[in-house]
Amino acid sequence: MRTSQYILATLKETPSDAEIVSHQLMLRAGMIRRVASGLYTWLPSGLRVLKKVENIVREEMDKAGAIEMLMPIIQPADLWEESGRWEQFGPELLRINDRHNRPFALGPTHEEVITDFVRKEVSSYKQLPLTLYQVQTKVRDEVRPRFGVMRAREFTMKDAYSFHLSDECLEKTYQVMHKAYCNIFERLGLDYRPVIADTGSIGGSVSHEFHVLAESGEDAIAFSDASDYAANIEKAEALAPTEERPAASKELKAFPTPDAKSIAELKEHYGVKPHRGVKTLIVYGAPDENEQRGLVALVLRGDHELNELKAEKHPLVDSPLEMAKEEDIVAAIGAKPGSLGPVGLSMPIIVDRTANVLADFVAGANKDGEHFSGINWDRDVENYEVADIRNIVEGDPSPCGQGSLQIKRGIEVGHIFQLGTKYSEAMKAGVLSETGKNQVMTMGCYGIGVSRIVAAAIEQNNDQYGIKWPQPIAPFDLAIVPMNMHKSHRIPDIADNLYKGLKDAGLDVLFDDRKERPGVMFNDMELLGVPFTLVIGERNLDENKVELKNRHTGEKLMLDLDSAASEIAALVKG
């Protein structure tokens, strides 16, 4: 591609409405342009990257035995009513009416359509297992689309669905997909982690997210420093401490704390170390048979944070988790938040595993402006349950049993689920089993955010000059920058020959044939993140040399003009 016949569309200034670096660089490098909030046009350079990502995803899905098909973007409401999601799904589901006023949705996902398809086309266990996938445009009407294509309203997903007679068979395909996803992210050249994840609103039991690691990532991931274990922080188990709880050595004693409404203030004004105190959070309990909700106390060590997902899974706690209103707390306890504690509390108490090994600790006295010191479990608080309800912290032992946990940030770009029968049961998707009985199929689903990967790759690979593409998804393998070509007699032919030679060798080459100053051209190629730039200049040509610059290492290599094309081809492909 010659820049003179291309739309490079690079920008010098950082657009003011772009908050994160990938969004800024995608605009500046001429990869995308905004059409409306959350809606983007992919420029030629952006589309080249998108297609390379898409092709790698497709190739690995095919290798893993998944079969590609294509479902419509516009989906009839009745299928969503069958699954129950027409009501459940929030306003992210863009609902529309056609000219005959019939209701449809623009698909954010395709569980309903694929389940409808398979229940009609697959009738026998002999046709199972079956894994189908598509690469399709999805629509989510985000309340606040942001970060460019990272959270757009229209985006490209690869979504796959598998159908099975048994959970064992599902588990097997799930592992095949897990491996295929690892292959995909390896081939994309990205630093990634598969992490144990929550199944959320999609449903199902087992689930993994695939994260591209980047400091700017929205998610926190916990890793073992000694094994492959990795989990989304919301799912990582905080093991029970191995040390025994010390014996009680102090008396329970109240002390006035008029200036402490938080763990931080307790430390500042009264010298209580956070890990020597506990905090008590009051939430609503699970409804009883009369649909009445009582209160439940959650007790954590002062330096720990509540993990809402873990707490709301406890049978005593209402789900989704809801913090109790102050008036309900005051009515039940007689004290306000800031002076609460487990002693003398007449409601169910759930104590975090780590808080449970404390002895002689500090907590609110359930009287405004007063705390107790010297609290001891069992002696001072009799009825309580122990559970894992906190977020892990760095240094916690890994739940896998090996090493301790570290925390990194990641961008979720893939998610695989063992769905089970959530959709197949609601939509009556069954097959005849070997014994001739109708049996509901069990399902898996497997998504990859194809367009989001483009942004995530930039978040992970950039510097002050621009993007640093991993070779497999770079818009061009190589840029040719001839210096002051239009003033030279020999450079035009030499550049042209190299361009043809490199294209014939199968490389994607951008030939910058603009009448621009070399500095402008270098800056554009660095901004666009082309992995190699071949510089052709008079001085080097005097010695029959051309210079190859590596965008990643900054390294410069002098090549003989005659063998340059073949050497570069070997280097790029190797």
Add this chain to the structure above:
Amino acid sequence: MRTSQYILATLKETPSDAEIVSHQLMLRAGMIRRVASGLYTWLPSGLRVLKKVENIVREEMDKAGAIEMLMPIIQPADLWEESGRWEQFGPELLRINDRHNRPFALGPTHEEVITDFVRKEVSSYKQLPLTLYQVQTKVRDEVRPRFGVMRAREFTMKDAYSFHLSDECLEKTYQVMHKAYCNIFERLGLDYRPVIADTGSIGGSVSHEFHVLAESGEDAIAFSDASDYAANIEKAEALAPTEERPAASKELKAFPTPDAKSIAELKEHYGVKPHRGVKTLIVYGAPDENEQRGLVALVLRGDHELNELKAEKHPLVDSPLEMAKEEDIVAAIGAKPGSLGPVGLSMPIIVDRTANVLADFVAGANKDGEHFSGINWDRDVENYEVADIRNIVEGDPSPCGQGSLQIKRGIEVGHIFQLGTKYSEAMKAGVLSETGKNQVMTMGCYGIGVSRIVAAAIEQNNDQYGIKWPQPIAPFDLAIVPMNMHKSHRIPDIADNLYKGLKDAGLDVLFDDRKERPGVMFNDMELLGVPFTLVIGERNLDENKVELKNRHTGEKLMLDLDSAASEIAALVKG
């Protein structure tokens, strides 16, 4: 691909809701399934064909210098308001509101989005000409979606747009695109014609449609039998007859025709040959300065048909053309349709060129139940204009001056336009010209119905057994059908080796490894239209042979087992 790990989904019965053969065969061959009216899922076999078509289109567009990008499906209403089409476009434009109640449309075409893009990104004549294209899902909310993917609501289009400083430059790119389209349809292996076309609601001056020829086509196309000339019948000019009008030889005479209200009845009951009479159609005239519309008479030879498009382009006639209501006719003339004629008519009269060379002809007497014979122009009708207002008929001289016209039927699968400044002017898309002035760009646009081509190819290539794919777009190049494999000791290994050998040779192979009777397998492969079937059977293997069947010619070829793979690869690729 092994059928046991694939979704073949062939049907024995012809679905009752499919009216045309391509729709029937796409359902029966397991290529598509209906999700809702005009919305389809593409099954693996269908998607394979769609992707092959798409790739050929993409390769030829790239070769022609067009640059691929991707615009969003969801388009903001304000761009459509700028171009004026938010109001003009009918209910085919699917208008939606997002969660914030802002208006959008699902794009049936992208002139507005691309013009907005180019006016922001292109500022200088130096960046022109520029041709951009995309392969994207389009939405048209058809009032009555039908014929499967031939007229669906969601479909795949390739749409390209070119931008220029001058009409000469546009003309040049238009020719390049015309040639690229010819290359595309050649490579697809389809019998097609580029035909001169009307620009319709898209606007512009020059336009060509590309038709796949098929008896079931909705459009009639006129061809010269001696040149390349071809035009949509609505655009084909009916030349003025070269023969002179004979001199009048008869007297004007009224005769009663109580039983004739049509040309056919005039022939049946009174022996008037259709080409010796004229028919007179009354339409509304162009509005005058007070927005009042009078009536206009259109006179055609009895055996000819009105061409509405030609008529409505006449300055005297209102556009779009509207037939006058009977009460308006009776009020103005005093007679009903069926007895109308040009004699004594007090309204503008437009006479078709061919009707104008008649002498001594018959027409209604503008009195119910009465006709005149012996009518002669000028003598009996003084004020009239002559124009080409009829459809051509087979045998008419070709407007190109060579040969005479024939009529065939076609399916429109491509359309190219010289748009001019319709959109760029409305949306103020200008660049700085060489002299430093702001100049509105002139535009071309170039569409191909990618998904429609799949259906059109079937309409052109089928027989009673199923589809007969042209090799370049067949879902598979070859099917391997081993007969009674599961009862044989040697066939499984031999079939497997051939499968691997043919795949390694780069062919798309479908290996039918089902436990089905050979007849069932042959029928499925014929229905699916795979160009070659390799049959492996015990009897032939005794002589170390396998049999290759050609779906198109029916020919059977005996091949040596050892060289079969290489011979087939050469045959298919050659």
